[in-house]
Amino acid sequence: FWESVVEDTVTVHAFKTGHKVSNYRLLALSAIQMHLHQHCTAASHSGPVEQDHCQSKAQPGKEASNISPVQDELVTDPLMQSGRMQSGRKLASREAEKLRKAAEKAEKARAMIEKRKKEWAELYASKPSEDYEDPKDVEAIRLAKERMGDFKLKSAKDFTVPEHLRMNVEKKRVQLVNLEKK
Structure with a gap:
């Protein structure tokens, strides 16, 4: 050089x-x-x-x-000209291959987008309306209300402890006697 x-x-x-x-x-x-x-x-x-x-x-x-x-x-040398032509063909074929791969990739992406759009359309079509009530849920709520009973919350102002849950002196003595026996 x-x-x-x-x-x-x-x-x-x-x-x-x-x-x-x-x-x-x-x-x-x-x-x-x-x-x-x-x-x-x-x-x-x-x-x-x-x-x-x-x-x-x-x-x-x-x-x-x-x-x-x-x-x-x-450039007057025919070998150099043919070498350039061959390298030009190689470059052109590589470029064509790259373009083909890019086109395939774009087509796959486009197909995936279309597939997703169809899935979302089906999902929205199968979605129930806002005022729809499932009959099973309605029946379960009705049964729960019937069988729930009268439960009082401890945080309520009118809450009183039921008799069987109240602790008094006699219950504590029975507990102490049971502990001493063990």
Whole structure:
């Protein structure tokens, strides 16, 4: 790689310390770069459309599918051209595969959403109205009211402890006697 680049290296050394700084400058551009530069400068005089095209070529990190026709003209080796075509086909097939997978994934998501919508529609259709009363629940409530009896809450103001639950002196004596026997 470095043999094809014509460059001039400049190194600056410090007097009293071992520090040094190196820099380089390119003395000449490659043939492809020169041709592109000439093409873009000519295009800048011709119109803004061509100028935008040249600026997009100058940006690094572009895909291989953005190879300009100028660069294609510079490549004269048929092996390199066939290699580019094959790599282009590989890239195209990979891109097509990615697009196909993305489309399948989107279709699955769409189908899942439709399935969920149908399930919710069925659920809402089977939902009873607000005033609906289940006959089993109505019967259970009626039976509970009949058999509940008269239960008083301890927190009620009129609550009195029933006789069998009241504690008196005689009941405590009986408990003490039973404890002493054990």
